Amino acid sequence: MEDRIPGGYDNFVIPFLAGMAFILAYCIAKLIGIIMHMPSDDRKKLLLSLVNPRIIAKNIADIFSDCLLHVKIFRKNPKLGYMHMSIAFGWFMLIVIGHMEVAEFMPEKLHTFYYPIFFNYFVLKTADSGTALAVYEFLMDFFLLMVLSGVGIAVFKRFRSSIVGMKRTTRPLTRDRIAMYALWAIFPLRLIAEASVAGTGGGGFLAMSIYKAISPLMPESANVLPIWWAYSISLGIFFFMLPYSRYMHIPTEAVLIMFRNAGIRATNAETGFSLLEQYSCSTCGMCIDACPMTNIAEGEKNASVYFIRNLRYGGGKSSTKSIANACLMCNKCVAACPVGINSCELKRRYRSADYDGMPARQYGFVPSMETHPATIGNTAGNPCMEDHGNRISASYAIAGTKGQSRGVDSKPHKTASCKQNEDNVYNKKAIYFSGCMTQLTPSVSRSMERIFKAAGIDYSYMDRDGGLCCGRPLMLAGNDRDAASLIEKNTGIIETSGAEILVLSCPICYKVFKENYRLGNIRIMHHTEYINGLIESGRIKIRRTDEKLAYHDPCELGRGCGIYDEPRKIISAAGHLAEASENRESSICCGGSLGSITLTYDQRSKVTQAALESLACGSPDRIVTACPLCLKTFGTYSALPVEDIAFTVARSLEN
Amino acid sequence: MTPDINFGFGLSKSSRINLDNADNEKFRELAAREPDILKCMACGSCAASCSAGNFTELNLRKIILMLTRGAEKETVRQLESCMFCGKCILVCPRGINTRHLIKSIREIYCRPCAEPETGNGI
Incomplete structure (x- = not known):
């Protein structure tokens, strides 16, 4: 095997080389900029992740499955997955095998960036290369065919997105279109270019058969250079357009995966x-x-x-x-x-x-620890015992004294079926925080109290007479600073309570308690987890009826905290579970979300209707949810009865 | 008859507002941004359900009334205890986006008196 072109160079490689140099320089400059703008803690995390073998292995696995094979898209939509996989993985393999081919036959040319890309033009293949060459040529053509099939679907998808199962697709910008047309052109041009020199440069089943079809029409002295120029220019345009178009994700995604696996998040x-x-x-x-x-x-x-x-x-x-x-x-x-x-x-x-520039709020009206009903009997010598200001209103002082008589409701009684190991969380003192929203849906907190009593739990009710907000609504609005103040006050109350388990019936609270509170050894449980545990350990027994119950996954509980199975287990214990058409990870928001700051009443109702339609799919008798906000929102519009999962359990209690 | 017998009621402080002297500039800005404020019928559902109102004087019904009359000092003080929990949106029979309203009131009435930031992030 030898050089067909003396010196192994032609000017047509310039557009490709220029584009390549530009994109490399751009990426390095941007990467440095990104790292410089990160907090120094994050830079340290990144550095540590690069020497941690576990994270390195995860990086490689994730980059392979997400950037090349696109497993995530495959799972959701096989046609779309194939389209992405064929272009990404096919192109990657073309580059890798192209370089291996050069390394095998012309190792002295490997240092020139362009040689493996335009290999077939520069090389004169002789018959003595044997089966190894045939295998390379087959593989190169196989992966090129794979890419071409993907590009074919992509072109078709532009005109009819429904072909890949997408109802709506993004409106591309002009810059995206330029890069997209260049990308579409690269692979057909490559095939034609390789086919045009297949007589000297060789080719697999694809290039060779095209060569055989067109060679009788081509004169011996035909100039094939324009087609190689076109191929190189399309590559060059694509590289130059990368930073200004959607295709920047190609070089960036792998870096994103590495940063994310290092534990870095947006600040x-x-x-x-x-x-x-x-x-x-x-x-x-x-x-x-x-x-x-x-x-x-x-x-x-x-x-x-x-x-x-x-x-x-x-x-x-x-x-x-x-x-x-x-x-x-x-x-x-x-x-x-x-x-x-x-x-x-x-x-x-x-x-x-x-x-920015707004005065910070301190929420100084927080009830003092001495009078808080949840903390009665646990106040001696606690470092959290500080008077948080004198602005406690008279109404709270009354509520506080009322709370004293309620503070200790019932002593735990151990049932025979209850496991006696020390891991059994249900023997430990619980503190129940119902949250603001539950005050608008008292059926939830009443049901929880019935369940606590039926199970013989020693519990205190932290916000029976009203309490502080958990802080999540402020955080959703972007106001972390004021939320921090609420988090600090609530932490103080819970720590002083002496409880070992914090039970929450609102997923909005649950998420912020899980992620932003530092409660030490206090276990944080949503009431779906807690009730499911009570049922499984036999602390409560419930009747099973023939009712069909549709379960609505609240956003903050499902996607927010990954709790999908516990509520379903509870519902299956109380009746028949009827799944919504869009459930679990695809569950539709109830429309009442505190996340939105500007959506109007009417706009929200459209979202609610969509969620209710999805829930009605299994023709259920009732809709069950595990969030007081969903309950309140659905209650306004639903034709079917809506209830909280705690209510479902409380009305089915046998003990 | 001793003059200091406590009958449980007495004369309350005058709450008269001189509308001729009231500066409604900011309220007009607020109403342009939040036209819904004019829909309020002062039913008080927001104040009745308010988490912070349980402990403090925060009362959105009163705030809206006071703002229409140009009395803003008290509102700024009251809104300091709002926790943005959003219960008032859920109960408002007029469908007013009270959370956004509160945000706008704070932006229009509180920003000039802003203090240097002392808070810490989470």
């Missing part, structure tokens, strides 16, 4: 890690179909893809803000995103700019 909406997330968005538009706001007229423009695009290209500030503030923060787009971009967190961070 603001515009620089550092979030820039990496913006670049990694391929604007595939899978979040558009996922977004519950598509049920609202013109709601589609609020999809996360447009928010990220606005952030990245600096689109109008008012429209960026209006998308950020409309979002329900239901996280459905995050669950649907094949790249795993946490767009809701970016929006939350974006919202926080509204509080």
